[in-house]
Amino acid sequence: MQNARTFFMEKFRSDCPISCSLDVFGDKWSLLIIRDIMLRDKVSYSEFLGSEEKIASNILVNRLNVLEAEKILVKEVSPANKSKFVYSLTQKGLDLLPIVIEIMDWGAKYNANCPRKEIGKKIKKDKAAVIKELSRSLKSKIR
Amino acid sequence: MQNARTFFMEKFRSDCPISCSLDVFGDKWSLLIIRDIMLRDKVSYSEFLGSEEKIASNILVNRLNVLEAEKILVKEVSPANKSKFVYSLTQKGLDLLPIVIEIMDWGAKYNANCPRKEIGKKIKKDKAAVIKELSRSLKSKIR
DNA sequence: ATTTGTTGTTGCAAAACGCAAGAACCAAAT
């Protein structure tokens, strides 16, 4: 049995909250999965696998497992299809929404090749309102 | 000579602004360098190298080069010490501030081992005010 | 000339990633 400090040290580089966050989702894929759930109504492995960025299946499994272990996502058998799993956000996962929105806004602002769609224009006009609205509609789906 | 589309494809996985952003700073180190500049008044290679997370020197050089190439940072000879370089944020780099603040807030909220310091408590109380205030004070230093 | 401070490089081992193929599992259809 290891104490809390040992556990912490094995997992995190420092006690800086930014560093700790990046230890969890600081990679090129994790937040894209979160995006798919938050903004594209995707919920299953096969839907994530189909996204345009073409994540490899082994990487996807690994990231889903990490996000589940971190209690950002919850995995359940689909009510509609018993041979399928669906992933839902937890409150902790939903709280990533402001980060995702800010990243989207920055990316749209500085990439001519990333045309703002409806959501992007709304963000540019009133970011707080978009976060509030989305947060409200996602709230009803959290586990 | 390649056209813009080819250039874009070689660099980015898709035209999603979130994906494009992660293509630039989606790793465990880039935003820690930005944090050091924004919140800890660090400006030089040796100062970044000294941070508690202990980045390797080759990784640091690589990330600084990427951030400079992306026009997030600007590298100049130090006015005070001619054998030293200092890195400054550009407007594009400064615009990462809301992302950094949101990540810090999330990390502090969900890690018992990341006690909120003064800045963290301010963020919890009034996030927008902190961003506004910091943005204002950093604005005078951008290149 | 030597020392000191700062930035950057190199070699090598370990870890993570990307890709392709296919295995495991389950449910529904035949």
Place this chain on the structure above:
DNA sequence: ATTTGGTTCTTGCGTTTTGCAACAACAAAT
């Protein structure tokens, strides 16, 4: 019972990235 189709997950293998340690390059100060 067997097959089919859909979904999830694993494996092998080559590539890329990372981490680590030592050290090289350079300029300024002594």
